[in-house]
Amino acid sequence: MRIGIIGAGHIAGKMAMTLNQMHTASAYAVASRDLQRAREFAGQWNIEKAYGSYEEMLDDPQVELVYVATPHSLHYEHARMCLLKGKPVLCEKTFTANAAQAKALIDLARERNVFLTEAIWTRYLPFSKTIVDLVNDGVIGTPRMLTAGLGYPIADKERIRDLNLCGGSLYDLGVYPINFARMVFGCDVARATSTCTKGETGVDLQNSITLSYADGKMAVMQTTVLCANDRQGIISGDKGYLIVDNINNPQEAVLYDADHTEIARYHCPEQISGFEYQVEACIDAIRNNRIETPYMPHQETLRVMELLDSLRKEWGIKFPADNTPL
Ligand SMILES: NC(=O)c1ccc[n+]([C@@H]2O[C@H](COP(=O)([O-])OP(=O)(O)OC[C@H]3O[C@@H](n4cnc5c(N)ncnc54)[C@H](OP(=O)(O)O)[C@@H]3O)[C@@H](O)[C@H]2O)c1
Incomplete structure (x- = not known):
């Protein structure tokens, strides 16, 4: 094509x-x-x-x-x-x-x-499907809590600074943890609470968002254009947790049981860029x-x-x- x-x-x-x-x-x-x-x-x-x-x-x-x-x-x-x-x-x-x-x-x-x-x-990555399948297969038991963050020091870029270009952390980075949470936890969100800090141009520089799901699950997310962070996504259930590195380009997922013992490691298949x-x-x-x-x-x-x-x-x-x- x-x-x-x-x-x-x-x-x-x-x-x-x-x-x-x-x-x-x-x-x-x-x-x-x-x-x-x-x-x-x-x-x-x-x-x-x-x-x-x-x-x-x-x-x-x-x-x-x-x-x-x-x-x-x-x-x-x-x-x-x-x-x-x-x-x-x-x-x-x-x-x-x-x-x-x-x-x-x-x-x-x-x-x-x-x-x-x-x-x-x-959304289109085979490894994203692997992560969703693992959770749906019950490897962490019943999913309860998800945390995800993304941060890069990019606040001085024109595209990020400019309100006219719809800049800010939410539109540039925030959509990744939001899509990660919606892929893994679905979309039955009952409530969203959030806060942000704004820069002088009026865009959000950092934000924190919590989604409470109708069935009690919770997704807690933060993004920042002021600093780098670990980019991890952690999905926790009553039998263990899965640490995804990283939510912006998932390469590895490590499964732990509830005693923090490593159970398995999953890797992204070889790809061009994704x-x-x-x-x-x-x-x-x-x-x-x-x-x-x-x-x-x-x-x-x-x-x-x-x-x-x-x-x-x-x-x-x-x-x-x-x-x-x-
Ligand atoms: N998928 C990802 O991993 C990823 C990563 C980074 C960014 N993005 C997304 O990709 C998009 C572009 O980001 P980018 O980092 O590539 O930005 P960029 O380097 O600034 O490129 C954007 C291009 O848009 C064109 N453009 C048209 N009107 C413009 C205007 N008024 N101001 C500035 N540029 C204008 C310019 O190309 P011409 O001058 O050649 O017309 C410019 O080079 C955004 O939606 C961003 O969120 C995705």
């Missing part, structure tokens, strides 16, 4: 590197706001076509799937542009600025019968005329966006994009 990339930035490079090592997909085109940047990116990653406008690339009939790799605030506009041109979309996390935008995109994908999915790559699985999921869905994937169904993307909306409301964080008409 020939992939076109929108935005010649950091994560676009990781995707291009991954596509170059895949047999079922290729990095065919890249579009940048700046033709020179597109050409340099294309040269670096051996990409056939370089475009100086996003729209121009979408008019190329050879492009079969578009990877949207722009800042959060622009995902809606860029994914919408793709759908209106009939191009299937793999859109980076965080999916949109808010739930209303997510719903509008999903409705459009349905109306036009065009494939759309969120590139929350951990991005290949989300691309494979897109290919499979598109070839089978589906407009979503089972790994991250539209409804789940929407529920996550609704949770993010409610957390921002609690913290008094409004993005300029919240006021933009759909």
Whole structure:
């Protein structure tokens, strides 16, 4: 499948590197706001076509799937542009600025019968399924408590600092522990309590979120753009616990019993970058005329966006994009 990339930035490079090592997909085109940047990116990653406008690339009939790799605030506009041109979309996390935008995109994908999915790559990893299966198989007994954190010292990056780009810790990092908790513990959340500290630009720099589930389970999460942390996810049950290293790119899970004795170690299978699985999921869905994937169904993307909306409301964080008409 020939992939076109929108935005010649950091994560676009990781995707291009991954596509170059895949047999079922290729990095065919890249579009940048700046033709020179597109050409340099294309040269670096051996990409056939370089475009100086996003729209121009979408008019190329050879492009079969578009990877949207722009800042959060622009995902809606860029994914919408793709759908209106009939191009299937793999859109980076965080999916949109808010739930209303997510719903509008999903409705459009349905109306036009065009494939759309969120590139929350951990959802598509085989090792994520291994972790979920282990918990469901009862290796830790009845699951009760989950803790997960993610931190990188990236607060000075423009994309993170700028409220206009939907910056902050929640949208850049917070979605990983949230998706980890929802993958393992499901979505029957009765209550969410949270707090954050804000930076001078109004984005959240650190946050802590606790989800209380209807059946009594609890997920306690924190993310920060001010410092590195252990990135661990720990799932505890009445018979033991599983430590996942790390929730942003799970490589290993270690099982302990309730006496803290190590029982088993599980390892991630060899992979390119891990991005290949989300691309494979897109290919499979598109070839089978589906407009979503089972790994991250539209409804789940929407529920996550609704949770993010409610957390921002609690913290008094409004993005300029919240006021933009759909
Ligand atoms: N899956 C992951 O592991 C992972 C990791 C990091 C980031 N991400 C996600 O990937 C997306 C992009 O992040 P990134 O780290 O790649 O950011 P980045 O390096 O800043 O790249 C974003 C690109 O978007 C384009 N762009 C269009 N309008 C822009 C504007 N007004 N301001 C800035 N850039 C604009 C630019 O490309 P042109 O100038 O070439 O058009 C820019 O290079 C975000 O959604 C982020 O959450 C995912």
